Amino acid sequence: MKLSVDGFLTRYERASNLLFQLMLYAMLLVIRAKRMLMPSFRLRLMEKDLTAQIKIRGDSYGRAYIFKNGKVSSVTGVAANPDVGIVFTSSAIAVRLMLSSRDYLRQINAMKNFQVDVEGKDECAVWFMQTLNKLLTLSEAPQFGMPVDEETTRYVNNTNGGPVFVYVKKGKIIRITPVEFDDTDGKSWTIHARGKSFTPPRKGTVSPYVLGLKSMIYSKDRLLYPMKRIDFDPDGARNCQNRGISGYEQISWDRALDIVAAEIKRVKREHGPGAIMNGSGSHHTWGNIGYWLSAKTRFMNTIGSSHVVHNPDSWEGWYWGAMHHWGNSIRNGATDTYGTVEDCLKEAEMIVFWSSDPESTSGVYGAFEGTVRRQWAKSLGIKMVHIDPYYNHTAALLGGKWIAPRPDTGNSMSLAIAYVWIKEDLYDKNYVANLTVGFEKWRDYILGQVDDIPKTPEWQEGETNVPARVVRALARQWGSRKTYLSPGGLAGFGGACRCATGIEWARSMVCLMAMQGLGKPGVNMGCLQQGAPVDTNFYFPGYAEGGLSGDLDYTGLRVSMYQRMPQLPSMNSVSQMIPRLRIPEAILNQSCEGYPTDPKSIEGQFKKITYPAPGHSPARMYYKYGGSHFGTMADSNRFARAYRSDNLEFVVNQSIWFEGEAKFADVILPACTNFERWDIGETANSGGYSHHQFIQWNHRVITMQHKCIEPLGESRSDYQIFLDLAERLGMGALFSEGMTELEWCQRLFNASDLPTVVSWRAFLKKGYYVVPAPREENRAPVSYRWFAEGKKKNVPELTPLPSDYTDEWRKGLQTQSGKLEFESSSLKRFAPDDPERPPISTFIPSWEGHHNTELYAKYPLNLISPHPRYSFHTMFDGKDCVINDVKDHRVLIDGYYYWIVRINVDDARKRHISNNSLVRLFNDRGEVICAAHITDRLPPGTMQSPEGSAIYDPIGEPGESPDRGGCINVLTPSRNIIKKSHSTASNSCLVQVELWEEGVAQ
């Protein structure tokens, strides 16, 4: 067809037309040149035969490219039926966009305004767009990884437990080690305290499970091809009742993807919006691109799905309680900890670890970075106290006083401490008078003027079994020494916040520090796990900032990344929400309710969720992704029963390993690990609800997560699986923006501050960048110091939002008064008469504890289930990996690796239980078989067994029989801590234990 150049065109338009024609022809030459020069491009051209066309709307000009048998030819003019077409509104726009293909803001804006559009077959469109992207570089993909010897290359990757070097020989991983820095890497910081100087080692630490990764990547439990439950027929009998029972058969990727895509369309057609539920664990293999908050969220938004709301399970008491006294909503009610390593080492005289075992939980993602700092504290003579029913590993390593309260009674001890301070004048009256509100009310309650019960150390002894004199001694030391309080391994976590009394406990933690003058030198929150003086001004996103999700609702994308990495918004149209802890009820009863995790404001948690949402369908299809709720969610047999319901018409599980919930799916899609795909991410940088999480690390380590090996078997990356499905739904171009994972990595690199300090090629090659420690004057100030000194907030975080300040911007806290509130104004506004959560922190006996006399008589043992030490929830357990051989993780008995329960010596003796006896833990909710460890690390009446078993192995009917895998949450209550919440009280769990007779008989 002729180009319709006529006299009405401006000179500019004529020039654009000419240039456009030239560029389209030049493109052909570039494609041919690349084909000649680059083997990888030649291979790519072999992938598809198709006709692609680029044209101006109205067909004034176009050029078609015909790809056939790996060769390309081209004709000018507009083809009748191209497989894919890219259409511009004018040649001027086309030229502008083609000349600025790396200007994503311009590209996205053009797409949003349909100045450019894509037509034709979706898989062809994605392929053609990805191919065009490859024209932007003239050379082969840059080299990556560092050669070790002729056969071995050292790559870099990242994990929940630290960055790693990955040694690969002949396509196989032979070794995974911590990262050791070289002289060219960013310099370390030094802290001078009490005449000594402290500098961290020039390497990263790793959590134990990181060293088991090789055995997990090559595990015999890997899913290596798609599978279908043998008695599931999407066009016939579905046999939902057999989920978890019947076996699987291998199917092709095409068949698997066809079934899943057809089911997505079917449930939307038959049931309407909301019928698809997607759920994932809270964590995933590391990286900002492949993360669940990135690729998965983008896909689930694109197809429209009911959003499973995660309860703030690591925070609980802090989110639902502490937040009402000091704000910090953006951190789910936990604290910021800037500058606290330096302040603690210089000033503090004592650290109180309360429900805090950073040596086991590594904060989160902190590996052993805090260990050396605590060793420094010990060398300086800083005293340590450990309040925990279990003599934990931090106590064992550092020593100090161990105080072991009965579980689920923490708030009685807090109140008794405050009682001693009030009676003996051991608190900062000036601070309380000027910087807090409501103290008198709390004081009167503690002194017994409200309920005639003075909250004395003697009174708490009846609750905690801790001698009154010990609590009195603690209170006196605390009240007369500059003390750091670490509630939880990460300040604002802790098993004590996940029990029936957890909300009241966390509230009191804030109130106690308010009495001691939070923010004064040496008086702050933490245990040296957080607050290293690394550079907090250098920007690199954390995973909760949403990656490529395009999601402005449920990720932190809108704060920084949407501007820095413009992308097509995905934005889920389905507003239905399902509280995660109520998934079983959502399926079985098709009805449930809860309260949201919304950290934007304190009041975010008050907006009640009802399910089904008005005009929405209950969930009919479950797209389960990663993780296993059996090991992590309360009363987990509920999940097995829900899976076997006909209400759930289809279940697809996208998983790396054949374990846990994957065994309840109709179709299984095998995903690969992050060692088999591209990604990019900074160690311990979660962003979002844990802003600047990386200050747990002694160095900021930002990694290119190399694709170290090819995906094992037929497994595929999560991104690729979602893209494959999206193409079947005509959404491939929309989902991918025509980009590969590596290109998204580069786009994210460019969105960060990295390009100012390192080139893409150098970063890709070496695989990591260590952000140099800042000059001392650029270290973040100490948290709350500004508050204690009556100044404006000066720590490097944007929150609270401007509207949440009562006085001037940056003046005061997020609370209504702007002060620390002993009596909470937000609770007075919301539900002042709620007996479960009154405006001041009070003693409310546990609903599953010793006050519950009938239940306690039947089940006289308190079972606590902290986060595990050797796995990250279910992520590094099971899988036939070497972690199972850690003596304190599982025990091999008669060929089976049993989960461990720790039992006090006296409790065991009474029940004739000895070391490595197989025992049955049980209550009305279920039964779990474990191996016993007999110990003096627990008070009588208390047992300890971590959550996090990846293996759910019912010995009979799923959901109705004892679990031999070790899912302790089979026993924990599904009840909310308080009604007006969506929370888990996993440490309020009464059980009985006995020798497992069947096991003995075997």
Added chain:
Amino acid sequence: MKKYSFVIDVAKCENCNNCFLSCKDEHCGNDWPGYSLSQPLHGQRWMNISRKERGQFPLIDVAYLPKPCMHCDDAPCISAAKNSAVYKRPDGIVLIDPEKAKGQKAIAGACPYGAIWWNEEAQVVQKCTFCAHLLDKGWKVPRCVQVCPTGALSILHLEEEALAALVASERMETLASERMPTQPRVYYKNLHRFNSCIIAGSVATGEEGATECVVGATVRLLKDGKTFSEQESDDFGDFKFDGLPEKSGSYALEVVFAGKSARMEIGKLLKSSSVGTLWIEHVAK
């Protein structure tokens, strides 16, 4: 010539298992020709960690003892092996030749430390190699030392005289073998945390229902009737006597504070003992 030794500080070991797991990472699935065959995925513990709790609730401590091959200078496994299947390198490292050791299960039985393992599938004995294959390629430390987060594990590479001086000045010990002296090259610091006993307790006073911890009381440990050791009770009234060998005699405790005293008989020390609370009569302030 410089020789290698391990130094293991029991007081710094927190049982993270990074040593045990990095050993698995290095040796499972990897043959290192000339050094070792691959370790089976499960079963063997080239770094074997034991746990020891001392005392009774609520006054306890816990220690861990990581045990690799001792790389003994007088190694019984070398004598037990035929065709020099086990040999000592000039740098002190004891290695098993995987070819020559085929079928020689008896080598494992010869080790008094239980540090040699039998690989049923490969029909060969195996153990810690000190990661000699890495040291020979220029690595500074074995995998287990590289990943230790607390400094509990380290190595020395010293002339024998310098080593002997350091062992003496740092009061390092070797692990005694039950059968014979073998001159191990693994040196322990703070071994008492694992192999000795404690006597721990608390001092308190009180009247009319209110009790107090007694801080700064003089606590005397009497052995066979004579003062053996003395310390002051701490901020919580607690005391702990450490480093007492098992069955080392008959003990008693005596507490003195502001002219008042209390006494407790313990008797023969068979294991660590947390004696509970010694009450002394109330002293008016």
